[in-house]
Amino acid sequence: MAKTHVTTTLNGEETEFLCEPRQTLLEILRDDLNLTGSKEGCGNGNCGACSVMLNGRVVDSCLVLAVETEGAEVTTIEGIATPEGLHPLQQKFLEHAALQCGICTPGFIVAAKALLEKEAHPTEERIRLWLAGNLCRCTGYDKIIRAVQDAAETMEKA
């Protein structure tokens, strides 16, 4: 199958790749660009483990065709920590034990970061609604919600 050339800004770096028209962004991230932090839990947009930011919106990268990202800005879990250290959300996930197996964690952190960038003080209900597209089977969500609330407070003070 003929491949298409795509240029995106990926985690702040201009990135080029070749893809088949049928390949998803998730496939290209994981298999071609070696960014395996985005996970495939379902392949049809129900679990959120592959959440990435695409032009400022949270998307399930398993539902985005790679060719659609021409000229786009994409941020994955690998683009969230800086050389200075972890993002407050990542730190709070650790402090609150908000992960058990950790497979859903990248998706939750990407999605929660998008929320906190939009809204500095989300209520518990708002956080639960925003994260309802991300499934976690280990934690019962309690510690995840608390980690996001605590991160919101920390980010406000910073």
Next chain:
Amino acid sequence: MATETEAYLGKTDYKVIGTRPIRHDGADKVTGRAIYGADVTLSGLLHGKVLRSPHGHARIISIDTSKAAAHPGVKSVITVDDFEMPEDKIRELGEGAANLRHLRSNVLADGKTLYHGHAVAAIAAVDANTAEEALDLIEIEYEVLEAVLDTRRAMEDGAPLVDENQTTQSLGEKTDKKSNVSTHFQHKLGDSAKAFESADIIVEREFDTATVHQGYIEPHNGTAHWKSDGHVTVWCSTQGSFPVREQVSQLLMLPVSKVKVIPTEIGGGFGGKIRVYLEPLAAMLSKKTGHPVKMVMSRTEVIQATGPTAGSHIRCKMGVTKEGKLVAAEAYMAYESGGFPGGWAAPGSMCIFAPYDIENVTIDGFEVLVNKPQTMAYRAPGATNAAFASETVIDEICEKLEMDPIAFRLQNAAKEGTRRADGPVFPRIGNVETLKDAQSSDHYKSKKGKHVGRGVASGFWFNVGLKSSASASVNTDGTVSLVEGSTDIGGSRTSIAMQLAEVLGIPAESVNPSVVDTDSVGYTDVTGGSRTTFATGWAAYEAANDIKAQMSGRAAKIWEISEDDVQFDDGVFASKSDPEKKLTFKELAGKLDDTGGPIVGRAAVEPQGVGGAFATMIVDVEVDTDTGKVEILRATLSQDAGKAIHPSYVEGQMQGGVAQGIGWALNEEYFYNERGELANSSLLDYRMPTALDLPMIEARIVEVPNPGHPYGVRGVGEVPIVPPPAAVANAIYDAIGVRLQILPMSPAKVLAALWSKDGKGKA
């Protein structure tokens, strides 16, 4: 004189145990760096896919793989004929067992496909999409057979047989009767029939629970390389790397020494990632092609063909005097095994009446074949179904007696010395303490809101010990590198490292724990049965004691005193006779190179002193009587952890178990049509709880130390899933006055129950 164990149990001034350090693997897991099974890549890697049966029950007339094999990019196609028939024997897997012939026929169907999604053939190709395309080119002729999908039908005379050669083992005796019932067992304590005559109130009810899936977010995966020297390396996410080695070596007819299993990080298991599915196929495809082969399931494959846990049909009868003493109980427990014989009624029967001191009990258990995937452990397997029945009956008894449900449970509580119906006598347990904790909680003392129902239920899980190994080497900077074989699903690296750190008087952060492959650590059983922090933690404790003894020897050498003169307290080695002579653990570690070289501690354990776990749940619900939807408003779980090594991860197990139990209670079920085709194999239609469906879950840790563990650990992973379905059912009754005796209690079932109470037909 107090034994060492008793001395530890009396100890409360722990330095490390009971604290909440950040997990050692945490940074990798919040940055996306941790490598899970599907992240493995190797040079020259091929990709494998599986063709699965579209039928619920069918005979395979013929398979023609020639077109698929000729497809560009396809490197190999295999069927069950590529696997030799293994011996007819059973291998224990830690949670459940595998009959090797059944295992072979499960990884690739042999003659018949026994459930929708049963694997029939596998293909290796240059990439996953090519392999998937080629699946369509495999030509199979099936003779579709009648499917049997629940225990009632399967147990009828004349029902279609899932396995035409299956006979019933009845009360320990082999019979010639061809049947879908593989096993009928009985537990008998006292004389229940006679004791019911002395009961003033008898409640007998019948329950059905749906087939549900463990629902881990990471699909099954397996990568294998059959090397040119005849050794096989397997990478996979599994609850037990050694059980995978055992299963793969048996199916490939290799000695275990030729199979190395490298466990990756694992994205959830809950009992479902113990049996192999893909690993032997990847290995065989690798043998045929000479390349490493990677296989990853889709979500549809996970739901169709792995797990699930047993659906069940249970009758439960309990009798009580008017003073509120339980005098007799009987249960009939028929559990689905799926397409191959299983054993989940058995553990269910060990739990169904365990919270109560009842002198007269009869339990009949039946393991029943149906045309569903071979069932697998799911968090306290069998016990959740059982408690849904018994704890609902208890609630009805409390109502008839007009007794508080916790007061009634306390009055009849099993305690140290109580005999369980299946035989064992309880050692020190925390049933009473757990109930009292629930009773004293703010939740229980709070006033209910208008239209709110409140329910209570208890649960028991026995926990297991099994085998674990660990080794630990002292670094010259005063840290310790800990090597263990328990794959870490929920922070167990840290809870195990903390037990080593406690012995050595060093911070948890001074231990570097690693989960390693099967060639790099001694045999270690599955991460399951709530055993990991208990047993592998014990191995780490013993390895630390080994280090302590060796370090004492070095101190003696340095000070030129006898080893008997060296004491170790609070992380400091000192001479008993000369208080001036002392070295911290770190200082002494810095002197190892000059005093005889490295120190490695090691231990291999098979602890026997397993402590069972009890939990009691309180839940408030609101029921929308127009739609039948049940909203969980507040949930509290009191659970005896024995000793919580890392309280955050104990709470996490409790909250996660409750969430899964609520999903089981309200939403989750396998929908099969009458032909045995699964209709809801996606996470949209198999509806697990989202963040929006749940409230905060209050986790109240009770600590009644287990006398069978150096730090009193019981194991916490499983029992929290046991009470929720019953607690929710009891809360629904409290809210709307109808008793649901079927899981899940989905809106349709709630409405049907309401309408039947009101005498209305369906709208």
